[in-house]
Amino acid sequence: xxxxxxxxxxxxxxxxxxxxxxxxxxxxxTRLSLSEPALxxxxxxxRRCEALGMTVTSDDIGNIxxxxxxxxxxxxxVMGSHLDSVRSGGxxxxxxxxxxxxxxxxxxxxxxxxxRHPLTVMVWTNxxxxxxxxxxxxxxxxxxxxxxxxxxxxxxxxxxxxxxxALEASGWIGDGKNRLNPQDYCAYFEPHIEQGPVLxxxxxxxxxxxxxxGMVNYDIILEGVSSHAGTTPQxxxxxxxxAASKTIxxxxxxxxxxxxxxxxxxxxxxxxxxxxxxxxxxxxxSLDARHRDMAVLAQVVKVxxxxxxxxYGCKLSYEEHWGRKTIEFDAQLLGFVEEATKxxxxxxxxxxxxxxxxxxxxSEMLPAVMIxxxxxxxxxxxxxxxxxxxxxxxxANVLLNALIAADAAL
Amino acid sequence: xxxxxxxxxxxxxxxxxxxxxxxxxxxxxTRLSLSEPALxxxxxxxRRCEALGMTVTSDDIGNIxxxxxxxxxxxxxVMGSHLDSVRSGGxxxxxxxxxxxxxxxxxxxxxxxxxRHPLTVMVWTNxxxxxxxxxxxxxxxxxxxxxxxxxxxxxxxxxxxxxxxALEASGWIGDGKNRLNPQDYCAYFEPHIEQGPVLxxxxxxxxxxxxxxGMVNYDIILEGVSSHAGTTPQxxxxxxxxAASKTIxxxxxxxxxxxxxxxxxxxxxxxxxxxxxxxxxxxxxSLDARHRDMAVLAQVVKVxxxxxxxxYGCKLSYEEHWGRKTIEFDAQLLGFVEEATKxxxxxxxxxxxxxxxxxxxxSEMLPAVMIxxxxxxxxxxxxxxxxxxxxxxxxANVLLNALIAADAAL
Numbered sequence: 001x002x003x004x005x006x007x008x009x010x011x012x013x014x015x016x017x018x019x020x021x022x023x024x025x026x027x028x029x030t031r032l033s034l035s036e037p038a039l040x041x042x043x044x045x046x047r048r049c050e051a052l053g054m055t056v057t058s059d060d061i062g063n064i065x066x067x068x069x070x071x072x073x074x075x076x077x078v079m080g081s082h083l084d085s086v087r088s089g090g091x092x093x094x095x096x097x098x099x100x101x102x103x104x105x106x107x108x109x110x111x112x113x114x115x116r117h118p119l120t121v122m123v124w125t126n127x128x129x130x131x132x133x134x135x136x137x138x139x140x141x142x143x144x145x146x147x148x149x150x151x152x153x154x155x156x157x158x159x160x161x162x163x164x165x166a167l168e169a170s171g172w173i174g175d176g177k178n179r180l181n182p183q184d185y186c187a188y189f190e191p192h193i194e195q196g197p198v199l200x201x202x203x204x205x206x207x208x209x210x211x212x213x214g215m216v217n218y219d220i221i222l223e224g225v226s227s228h229a230g231t232t233p234q235x236x237x238x239x240x241x242x243a244a245s246k247t248i249x250x251x252x253x254x255x256x257x258x259x260x261x262x263x264x265x266x267x268x269x270x271x272x273x274x275x276x277x278x279x280x281x282x283x284x285x286s287l288d289a290r291h292r293d294m295a296v297l298a299q300v301v302k303v304x305x306x307x308x309x310x311x312y313g314c315k316l317s318y319e320e321h322w323g324r325k326t327i328e329f330d331a332q333l334l335g336f337v338e339e340a341t342k343x344x345x346x347x348x349x350x351x352x353x354x355x356x357x358x359x360x361x362x363s364e365m366l367p368a369v370m371i372x373x374x375x376x377x378x379x380x381x382x383x384x385x386x387x388x389x390x391x392x393x394x395x396a397n398v399l400l401n402a403l404i405a406a407d408a409a410l
Numbered sequence: 411x412x413x414x415x416x417x418x419x420x421x422x423x424x425x426x427x428x429x430x431x432x433x434x435x436x437x438x439x440t441r442l443s444l445s446e447p448a449l450x451x452x453x454x455x456x457r458r459c460e461a462l463g464m465t466v467t468s469d470d471i472g473n474i475x476x477x478x479x480x481x482x483x484x485x486x487x488v489m490g491s492h493l494d495s496v497r498s499g500g501x502x503x504x505x506x507x508x509x510x511x512x513x514x515x516x517x518x519x520x521x522x523x524x525x526r527h528p529l530t531v532m533v534w535t536n537x538x539x540x541x542x543x544x545x546x547x548x549x550x551x552x553x554x555x556x557x558x559x560x561x562x563x564x565x566x567x568x569x570x571x572x573x574x575x576a577l578e579a580s581g582w583i584g585d586g587k588n589r590l591n592p593q594d595y596c597a598y599f600e601p602h603i604e605q606g607p608v609l610x611x612x613x614x615x616x617x618x619x620x621x622x623x624g625m626v627n628y629d630i631i632l633e634g635v636s637s638h639a640g641t642t643p644q645x646x647x648x649x650x651x652x653a654a655s656k657t658i659x660x661x662x663x664x665x666x667x668x669x670x671x672x673x674x675x676x677x678x679x680x681x682x683x684x685x686x687x688x689x690x691x692x693x694x695x696s697l698d699a700r701h702r703d704m705a706v707l708a709q710v711v712k713v714x715x716x717x718x719x720x721x722y723g724c725k726l727s728y729e730e731h732w733g734r735k736t737i738e739f740d741a742q743l744l745g746f747v748e749e750a751t752k753x754x755x756x757x758x759x760x761x762x763x764x765x766x767x768x769x770x771x772x773s774e775m776l777p778a779v780m781i782x783x784x785x786x787x788x789x790x791x792x793x794x795x796x797x798x799x800x801x802x803x804x805x806a807n808v809l810l811n812a813l814i815a816a817d818a819a820l
Binding site: 194195196197198201213215217226227228229230231232233234236239241242244245246248249252256261262263264265266267268269271274275276277278279280285286288290353354355356377378379380381382 | 604605606607608611623625627635636637638639640641642643644646649651652654655656658659662666671672673674675676677678679681683684685686687688689690695696698700763764765766788789790791792
């Protein structure tokens with residue numbers, strides 16, 4: 001099988017060019033959704049797409065669609081990700097998916113590769129949720145997870161501007177008819193950095209992403225009695241932080257025994273009164289657990305339900321929060337990605353995404369798939385987030401060849 | 411041995427009267443140092459002392475001295491505590507020491523009990539440190555722990571007013587020559603609530619306080635690596651909160667084995683980034699340990715020094731903060747308090763204070779002693795802080811009889 005190549009230099013130039021939008025001067029960026037640097041990045045993308053002869057439109061949530069026509073009247077292929085970042089984020093999470101899609105399109109256009117299907121490079125508005133919660137806001141609106149009215153009223157974190165106001169001011173509000181839909185589009189590809197250490201640790205070039213793992217989220221609460229550090233003998237104490245510490249270690253023991261690839265995190269903790277001279281009477285901590293097999297997550301829930309209700313004299317309770325079922329990406333698109341990877345001679349593994357992505361919502365409406373490239377030290381959402389020019393190039397090559405294979409088959 | 415009695419009704423009336431200053435309507439008070447309710451309480455105290463014929467002065471830090479003359483030209487006995495409270499505090503911590511001292515003085519004056527020594531009821535400015543840090547500010551200034559200039563420049567927590575400005579505005583700045591000193595005074599008595607559960611649990615009426623236990627304070631720091639909750643397999647993780655949980659439980663095991671009456675507390679914890687989807691990379695928690703035997707505290711330090719430096723892949727380090735040596739109160743004054751307690755037929759135990767009090771600073775300059783009454787459920791610094799009218803009365807009786815015994819002996 002012959003393969004096509006994107007340009008490594010052009011790919012690297014794109015990453016370098018977009019890293020100026022929100023540049024913090026320390027290797028990272030802050031490019032919150034619809035902020036000035038985010039709008040500058042959008043304008044630059046539009047300029048580049050139009051220079052290639054693509055037609056750029058947007059929908060009523062500011063999602064961008066830059067389209068190159070196909071040779072036949074067929075539904076479009078769409079590929080992309082997001083341009084916004086978290087505060088003190090890096091130059092790869094999100095933007096790599098947009099720029100590798102642009103690089104694939106640029107190769108097709110400038111190399112004169114004829115595709116039967118039209119090809120759209122897409123940008124999702126506000127994937128991170130760092131300025132306007134929740135994350136994956138606009139793909140969630142398009143898929144009917146939440147209403148546009150409710151989301152437009154969301155006020156920015158730490159500020160006063162609503163999402164609707166910021167969108168209005170951006171000039172990017174387009175026609176609602178332009179929204180991604182299953183009539184006009186037939187396949188969605190999202191390249192992304194892994195955001196985890198697996199590919200790097202295993203020395204692999206590509207992750208062929210089979211889906212997004214399911215998750216459960218709980219708060220676990222320990223209630224004890226607050227008392228004076230100097231005057232309360234240890235055996236009288238009902239110390240909620242001691243009880244929380246015991247519970248965290250118990251969760252590591254019990255959840256760790258369920259499945260080797262179950263991931264679980266106690267990332268957030270709140271302690272009251274949190275004064276060094278007072279025994280804590282209240283601790284709440286989060287538990288986030290993810291696995292592709294919902295039966296494994298059911299075992300996680302069972303462990304939580306069976307936690308002892310009394311820990312060192314403190315009352316244990318829990319609250320269930322949001323969760324999601326495992327999302328399976330489209331088997332046929334997955335096949336195109338895997339075959340392209342093999343044909344290019346890249347080492348790879350089939351894996352699930354632990355993080356959420358717009359692709360998971362899209363997959364409810366269209367066949368969708370993701371392509372991962374390695375993340376240095378598994379890091380993302382940080383200024384040191386990094387994937388090498390080679391890795392970025394390889395991901396774009398996989399996308400390009402998967403598109404060509406899909407175009408022939410669909 | 412014949413004993414004298416204060417008035418239980420008058421003692422109860424005093425507690426009730428002063429509970430109006432800063433009343434929160436829920437059984438507790440907020441009477442921050444030099445706030446409007448604190449100044450109202452000071453004015454009421456002054457009014458009552460002057461009505462009894464006492465002479466009221468203040469020193470240059472606003473400490474109040476209300477004096478009743480003795481029959482001979484001898485140094486004075488001084489007794490008291492503080493009128494300020496923490497935010498959402500109760501009607502006993504501090505104010506009980508002032509009001510039981512006033513009740514003892516009132517009994518001596520109105521019953522015509524002749525004492526050879528002059529008698530001073532004293533109020534320390536800003537014991538709690540809840541508005542202006544640190545705690546025990548003015549006794550610390552008088553004993554030379556810190557300079558007046560530095561303390562006057564302290565800005566209120568959460569506000570803009572300095573301690574010096576608040577003091578100036580209070581009208582309570584007097585002559586620096588009025589400060590407590592070892593020429594004009596020869597004995598210091600401080601009644602206080604226990605702030606712990608021991609007397610109540612053991613069914614005792616009085617704590618004869620032998621001193622204030624020594625303490626050490628450390629911050630213990632765990633540094634790991636922050637990574638994404640969904641994408642980082644458990645065995646790659648260096649989770650600082652897991653490591654902190656392990657360390658807290660290890661400290662309970664190791665410190666708990668040193669001495670049954672050692673108290674230690676991990677009351678304050680800070681976690682970064684403290685986001686539910688991110689593995690914590692940094693945890694700092696406090697360790698406060700107290701015991702009367704400095705050799706026991708040396709063992710605590712050894713345990714901290716010998717903590718493993720690597721906990722689940724996280725680097726453990728520690729920072730030593732303030733500490734204090736055990737303060738031993740004056741043996742002769744202690745004898746007067748114990749004999750008075752016995753003579754009154756009250757059950758008691760000799761004990762150390764776990765909390766800090768102005769008396770600990772005073773003891774460096776003058777013979778000093780404290781008298782504890784029980785705290786319901788061991789609680790203080792809370793609106794439900796409570797000691798019964800009987801308990802308040804018994805403490806005042808011990809003070810009165812100890813004063814009379816000291817007057818005869820000194």
